[in-house]
Amino acid sequence: MTTNKTLLTADDIVEIHQVLAEYGHVDHDHDWDRADRVFAEDFVFERSNLGLDDLHGIADIVATFKGRNFFAHRTTNVVVTQDGDGTVRARSKLLCFPNEGPPATCDYYDVMVSTPAGWRLGRRRAEIGQRRFFD
Numbered sequence: 074m075t076t077n078k079t080l081l082t083a084d085d086i087v088e089i090h091q092v093l094a095e096y097g098h099v100d101h102d103h104d105w106d107r108a109d110r111v112f113a114e115d116f117v118f119e120r121s122n123l124g125l126d127d128l129h130g131i132a133d134i135v136a137t138f139k140g141r142n143f144f145a146h147r148t149t150n151v152v153v154t155q156d157g158d159g160t161v162r163a164r165s166k167l168l169c170f171p172n173e174g175p176p177a178t179c180d181y182y183d184v185m186v187s188t189p190a191g192w193r194l195g196r197r198r199a200e201i202g203q204r205r206f207f208d
Contacts, residue, residue: 081161086153088192089185093165096194097146101169105135113186113193123199144170148181161185161192167199177201 096111098104108131118128128134147168154162163183170176179199186195 079159081153081155085161085187085192089153089161089163090151092185092192092194093148093151093163093181093183097148100138100141101143101146103139105139108135109190111194113188113195116194117196119196119198123201142172144172146170153185161187 092111095107099107099111112131112134114130116128116130116134118134120127128137149166149168151163151165154164156162161184163181163185165181165183167179167181168176169178179201182198182200183194184196185192
């Protein structure tokens with residue numbers, strides 16, 4: 074997985090936003106022929122914190138997600154940052170509506186990678202949203 078050691082441009086940030094939006098369309102429309110427009114070839118979806126196996130690569134994503142059915146998927150509150158070592162990160166919030174069951178929400182923590190085809194998801198970790206109460 075490569076990082077981008079040059080500073081991000083406004084065009085990079087717009088493209089990353091597009092990739093994150095495309096994820097919802099590809100996943101929930103089951104448009105798996107376009108998965109390579111979202112995921113890097115060596116993509117890892119870290120899910121062990123959710124009690125699930127991690128997913129490795131596009132084929133693993135497609136095989137695992139193929140049977141899921143959602144009415145809607147919303148990716149919001151996207152923030153793109155770059156670490157000092159050039160690692161590009163995106164944080165966003167998911168709100169999805171399964172065909173059966175209650176709505177679900179989580180935070181996505183992504184590492185984005187620059188590929189010859191453009192920006193792609195290199196690594197993703199999801200944290201299920203919990204209610205928080207502040208004083």
